[in-house]
Amino acid sequence: MAHKSRLSASLTRREVLQAAAVGSIAALTGPLWAVPKEPEPPRLLPRRSADAVILLWMAGGMSHVETFDPKRYQPFAPGLKTADMLCTFPAINTSVDDLQISEGLENIAKVMDRATLIRSLVLPDLGFILHTRHQYHWHTGYEPPQSVAAPHLGSWMAQALGPRDPAMPPFIDIGQSYEGNGEAEELKAFQTAGFLGSEFGPFRIPDPRTAVEAVRPPKGMDAQRFKNRYDAWQRLAQASPKSSQPKEKQKEALEQSLDRAYRLMNSPAAKAFDLHLEPQPSFDVYNTGKFGLGCLLARRAVEAGARFVEVSTEYIPFLGWDTHENGHTRLVDMKKQIDRPIAQLILDLEKRGLLDRTLVVLASEFSRDALTEGKPGKPVKDQAAQPDVITDLKHFGMHRHFTAASSVVLWGGGAKPGFVYGRTADERPLAVVENPMTVTELHSTIYHAMGIPPTYHAVTEKRPFYVTPDGKGKAVLDVLQQG
């Protein structure tokens, strides 16, 4: 990796050399100024272990100890001290010897033998902990705000690799609605292609239950009418006295994009969005609600040629994984939402021979603990009211935002099967004690699996903007089958 970053440094110097050379001509012929050259076009790695990514986003802060990194179980009893509450669910066995995860994830437990479990992600310090701030960082690799709009991971994938099937939008973002969401603006700030341009932006499906509406004619318009409208448009465009004018980029882009949209809606790929075409038994397995059907949609979209699909449990302040109270009872429900569909997604991908080449990533913006808000020794402003002694069930659970450890699961796509990376302490502060991994390293690893080096970049405002900050990310090859 050291060589890679040196290489990028030398490219910068080369630009300078070239610019200087132009400068010399300038000197001979008067002040004709140098134009700095664009850096070498970014290159991809010679091979990749995954062709597609599905990101399962546990929005709101999923506690590691309550899910994939269980600690000593303490059942609820009035008088329980918060300090003694490490974990509110018992641990269960998984398909991997000696690996236990949390009760409520029984189906996922059965597919852990296909997974690498990373127990040592350490989230950055971004000031006092805020969901959308960490989500922005997690999805772009950059801390907000930025002076140029930073692209979403999925947009980089779309830009670097394109769709796997030309009829499919390469980047599909499922499950996050903006309507009535108090932090919609902050969500929009990272659910974007940023400076890469909207061509690489997310194809948004806020509600997978109505996904098909995104790829079929407007409500109330039948196929024949839709076709007639499109045909009339083509004929009118042709009949316009201006149609004989020479080819023009704007005009071509407009005509081609409308043509592509029309073809997408009539393509077999579009059927991926119609969840009712899924056999009923399979549909039922996934149907635990919006998130579960999002997993089904993700599977269908990847089958149909999508490159990057994100499925979110949806970030809504104080809902979902964002448990400021009633943590235990609410997690029972959250686990029900995710357990069956995620396990089924893995099995289905495997059955279709797609798991080997599809990297499924489960992650969250940070974890939760009952005591520590922030990092041990670096506490930040408390945002949840947690008494020292618990008398009410609503205080039973992990209610504070914790950044010193978080669990990430990688399935397929070249990740090592049945492998655990990193470790956290069994007692408070429950922080990472072995193989800490940063978000930048995790990103680099995901990019690496997709054949994208950490130095991959695009140029904006004449400067390179890298997929990892300054192009300095390092993939953690230990979690991949082949570096």
Place this chain on the structure above:
Amino acid sequence: MNRWLGLTILLLIPWTWVAGEDDPPPSLPPAAQQKVDFRKDIQPILEKSCLSCHSQGNHRGGLSLESRADLLEGGESGAVVVLGQSDQSLLIQLVAGHEPERPMPAKGDRLSAHQIGLLRAWIDQGLAWPSDVVFGFPRAPVRLQQPALPEGGADHPIDRWLHAYLRQKNVPPPAVVSDAAFARRVYLDLIGLLPEPSVLQRFIADQAPDKRARLVEALLARHEDYADHWLTFWNDHLRNAYRGTGFIDGGRKTITNWLHRSLAENKPYDRLVRELVFPTPESEGFIKGFVWRGVVNASQSTPIQAAQNVAQVFLGTNLKCASCHDSFVNHWRLKDAYALASVFTEQPLEIHRCDKPTGKSAGIGFIYPELGQLDAKLTQRERQRQLADLITKAENGRFARTMVNRLWAQLLGRGLVDHVDDLDQPAWHPELLDWLAADFIAHGYDLKHTLRLICTSQAYQWPAVPMQDGGSSSKTAIVFTGPTVRRLTAEQFLDGLATLTGVWPTRPAAVLPNAMKLLFESPVMRDGSLPIDVDISDAEVLRLHVRDGGNGQHFDWANWGEVRLAGPQGTLKLTELDWLSATTGHGKVERNVNVNQEPLRIGGTLIEWGLGTHARSEIVYRLPPGYTRFRATVGPDTGAVERKTPVSVQFQVFVSPERSLYVRSVFLHDDELSRAMGRPTRDQVVTRRESLATLIEALELTNGKILDQQLRAGAAKLLDRFQGDGSAILDHLYQTALGRTATEDERTIAMTLIGTPAQAQGVADFLWTLLMLPEYQLID
């Protein structure tokens, strides 16, 4: 690739390999005897052996060799040159290898004795360095050249420049476009709207030779329309929004009211910028920047944001890179960005390099010291005033040049300098650029003056040319022969749709001052009744609002009892006047019954007549003349109160001007459709929008709910307006959208779609095809 790999390997090899350990310390080669010529003798040495490490963002050892002054300033080891004494100069000692641990050049071939002799002679002879040779990044002069208009030729000064330019390129000047094409351009460019068909007809029929100039004049005189249109441009440039990141906890402030008013009154640009840099509470949002909660990177603190944005928007230069480290894309150093940012703080900022504190301060300074300096002893506020003075002073050619170039780019598709935020890049017509800038200053920074000047030139009226790749460098130079084809912005597209159908949004997201005047507001009511009696003299539009009292909207049935106007005309029951629009949170707005279609009761009393609605609700009326009072008795419906569900409603009465009934899309929040069409969320300054259509956008246009809803509403309104006459609808839409009548062919295709008799679906579908035509979406 191999070449660069080789270079990389060289870089990785330790210095000692080059130095060679058994070389004896060399004595100095003698200075050359001849009179040295910088260009012939020195420059090739610098270029081959020195500049790759000592110029353009690379200043190894702190040494820059970009100019004579830089060379004399020396580097981290102090002076490298002692004038007249080459044997005492560190530079010579290093190139001669006297310090084996740092031989120079550090890479590539060692200098020959002859070359060292030349360098020695150069130093001994006084270090001559022609002033026009600079090895740094390009830098445009701050002051304007004062180019004299070419003699003869066209009357219009822009055309005089461009005719001479085209003569030189051996290209004949094109003929100007048709009246219809001109009108479409100038309407969309100056007020953002499509030409009204009747005006267009009169304009085409008009035989007066000055009719185009008069049309430009008439459009510029539509102050409110002009302000509505240009608000989009300025919102993008000043990243002004009505909601967005930062607003959530007061970390950001809108400047909409000030901005719109400034545009409507055509505030001179220098004053406009003064008021942004040295702001009032109304205009401080731009400099204030915005605060994401939490700790932000040092390069994004609000004073640095202010420095970056002031530099980019008003001075056409990029300080973003230099906010983290010395820039690799231009000559700015980290300290330059910090010095400018420190104008906006009480104490000079501590410099952070790549977010790491350095313990140093850059003090306070202006990035163009040739225009004057800032007095560090002043208070922050006084310093901001001083900065505003420096930026806007007439000697600052960059200020005017940057702005006229933006206007040129906006109207002609491409700037005189292609990179509108980097005015150090060469212009394809530097004289014209500086002439326009000087003219802008001479006319008191009157934005409308420059717009008028551009729009009345023939150059603006030449046929559009295809959008092309390519820049201003000699290899890819494009000869200007007319504006490039442009695409409607999201705002122009949506306003155009509203113009075509007559269905305008009536609820702005950004409420302008005086646009909505609150006459009455009840407390949150859970039962009981309240009388209202307010003055509505001179009001044009009446808006009756019911808000949810804050506990959700269950059974928030709200009644406007005995709702009426009174005045010299007598009394008019509003139940007998047609509303313009009526929305309700549940069901539909009812006359003389409650929203559940039961008798109206307020405070337990049966009310004979009035309106029954449900929070949240807005009922809008155009006020007929002759009435001065609005009267009503309001309260939650007694039927709802009796259900023992927590009813809570709040009544408000607003009046607004007629204009408020036609809310242009610039005043709405962004949505899936407008974002897909390129409206930015304004987290960053945006000075050019993408205009090439994309698949994501096409999908939104093809089946997005927002457009679909507008097409349905538009079709219904058109059928109503033209009494179901499909052919008349077709004529109206072709005339308005494209400024022409449909050909026979087009008519046949369109009428098949519209249907005979005209169908609502058919009209909606035809409307869609029209909106998607390149002829509609492109400005050519």
